[in-house]
Amino acid sequence: MTQQITVDAVVQAEELARAAADRLGVRMRELSTVPEQNRAADLLCRVWRADSPDQLINAGMLRALEHSGNYVVGAYRGDDLIGAAVGFFGTGHLHSHIAGVDPAKQSGGVGFALKQHQRAWTLARGIGEICWTFDPLVRRNAYVNLHKLGATAAEYLPDFYGEMNDGINTGEATDRLYIRWELLSPAASAAARGEVREVDLAALRAAGAAELLSRTSTDAPTLPPTRPPTGAPVLLVAVPADIERLRAQDRDVAKLWRTAVREAICGALETGYRITGMSREGWYVLEEKS
Secondary structure: OOOOOOHHHHHHHHHHHHHHHHHHOOEEEEOOOHHHHHHHHHHHHHHOOOOOHHHOOOHHHHHHHHHOOOEEEEEEEOOEEEEEEEEEEEOOEEEEEEEEEOHHHOOOOHHHHHHHHHHHHHHHOOOOEEEEEEOOOOHHHHHHHHHHOOOEEEEEEOOOOOOOOOOOOOOOOOOEEEEEEEOOOHHHHHHHOOOOOOOOHHHHHHOOOEEEEEEOOOOOEEOOOOOOOOOOOEEEEEOOOOHHHHHHHOHHHHHHHHHHHHHHHHHHHHOOEEEEEEOOOOEEEEEEOO
16 A cells, blocks of 8 residues: 655654653664674574574674664663664565564563654655564464554465574474554554554454354364354454463474464465454454455
């Protein structure tokens, strides 16, 4: 979608980004020195539990990306670097390659503030879209991306990166959802103001939504006893409550989830559905394309 980026739109995005950071006592800064870039590489290494930044993105690559005008930014509280995000330009968009918050500071809104800074920074350069990938089994990221940011899931990419050895992804198939964030869309603009669209799971079920994949009381995936009726207006696909905890406790069950979610979502996409949300209870919502 072609977006008209006006001066007013950029100013508003910058004001909202600044307000999001100020609420947390955080300031965003482009990382332009080697020591800063080394600290960012080490921080991201801790977030991904990697043995070396070379498994993710090292300081030398950060140096090259920043020097050539790409997005290399840190979130600071006082003198402490507590978050970092890195992106590079693609065709008509910024690709947000990696972003992370210090594990001790997660779930406090720093990630949201970083993304709002990235939104304003990108708009100021005349670009209206940011894209990235994330693991579809990570429920909290799905909710943030699709609701707190107002982005859309454009494509399911099976084993997109191939084998990785960065700690979190070691031994896992690297399925990803490809996210498109149209920065001036009504959903993204509302989300930047803190207006979050929630999924009403009970209302969807009352209106005929069908479960394509559910979960047991032990957090294992299970198919419903009968397949959803052809033409169900809405399909629901469950994900585990906490895939990272599950991988540590029962890797075999975690692997079952990978295959089950891949088959459920890819099958629905191929028959004309699209992903439109993630409920707080951990269900992807897929609706028929109009």
